[in-house]
Amino acid sequence: MMPTHMRIRRRSFLGLLFLFSLSTSALYFIYSAPGIVNEYVFMVQARGIQIRENVKNIGAQVLEQVVRGTYSNGTDYSYDFNISGSEAPPPTYLPEGFSYLPSQLCPERLPSMTGRLNVNMSEVSLEDVEWSLLEMQPGITMGGYWKPQDCLPRWKVAILVPFRNRHEHLPILLRHLVPVLQKQRLQFAFYVIEQGGTEPFNRAMLFNVGYKEAMKDLDWDCLIFHDVDHLMENDRNYYGCTNMPRHFAVQLDKYSYMLPYNEFFGGVSGLTVKQFKKINGFPNAFWGWGGEDDDLWNRVHYANYTVSRPQGQQGRYKSIPHHHRGEVQFLGRYSLLLSRRPLYTNITVTLSRKLAPIADY
Template sequence: MLQKQRLEFAFYVIEQTGTQPFNRAMLFNVGFKEAMKDSVWDCVIFHDVDHLPENDRNYYGCGEMPRHFAAKLDKYMYILPYKEFFGGVSGLTVEQFKKINGFPNAFWGWGGEDDDLWNRVHYAGYNVTRPEGDLGKYKSIPHHHRGEVQFLGRYKLLRYSKERQYIDGLNNLIYTPKILVDRLYTNISVNLMPELAPIEEY
């Protein structure tokens, strides 16, 4: 699909080690920082591994506004769950992602980080675009969240999205990655802990 679209691309698979609850957003921040060390990329796409595009005409590039590629998921009957939904597959230019200070690092467990990203995008003056018609259709491979806890503190954090935006993200993240470069992708393993991204309590 990406070759058909004549794109220059690389795959980064980011895996969390250790015993802490899953932190999807922090993993994306780690992936972004590591990818920026490898090449002068102009577009980054944050892609859940269980989402498969059904239409290869869904162009995997970035534009003047952040892009929500997975607008119609089969598990939601191909209907957008709510207007602010920004999960599954999202893309931003490098400039846009830096301007919003990346994803929040404070979401430990399942849920909330995509809604916070939506807030960050809008606080920075951007609008989110989506593919038209059937271009944004995706199949979601059924899976369980491996016992991952739902993050009950997400609503409190979301209330303070604006206050946290420029103190929690790319600029307060410290980590030590273990990197394995394969012919087809780069695998990055990282042990995440809350103290690696210190932030005030809200």
């Protein structure tokens, strides 16, 4: 029979070995798949915030049920639980039948913008979406360009979508977003910046490349940086720019519609061309998934901007499920191939491991 002190030493050794294996696995996972780690951390944070809010509000919820029961028992008066002195009044939208001239600027709050959208995440082929949208909207030209004819667009918007191996997501996004942008009376075009090859994904550099190529097409004045898997839930989330950088995707379903942290700037964001130039674009140093949005937030604040966000539930989004693959890290330069599709311009980018001078970007 093994002596007691030997058993204790053996158990201690096994415990240390287990902790070492666990920490090593965690570090490898964080390095090889940071996107999954970030997403999991954000989800845990959002759940924690939601639980704390529920605990904090449980007294008010009990009071509400008691008062509701009292007022519903033999009285003609109802009690309004939605009164709030701190909330701003909802913006006023134009009434049905409002008319404007082709020589006038398009209104920002049209009656066709009704609010809550039906989000259809069922898979569909790109060809079916192209046929359907072009059949209903013959004004869309090659490359996905569209411009309202009944008024002057307030913004010329380039939608930049970083892309890799998401062929089932792109037609879902186009089917959902094109009609919304038309209702908002924005001049727009989609630029899908696809990273080819097998090198690690660099979302930030794809945005920078997309910006450079889009500006060769047209003198755009508003840039929307849009993940392919984000679908807005409210068409009053206006995709024009403002005098401050805009964060559109404030409440994501996979984060329980909670903002993971105040500096969160991911998913869908917008800047004017002037703002984008002032902050010197996205950082090129982030390879793999994650990190570039936090750096962009810092750049925005170093340039003395503040980030604006939609009111209330206008910033809600649904996320199409997907899986980030592990990505290692390196620095590189790019070459590209440009082609036009009926609903978007495709920019295929190939990265290499050769270090590129900053001036190239």
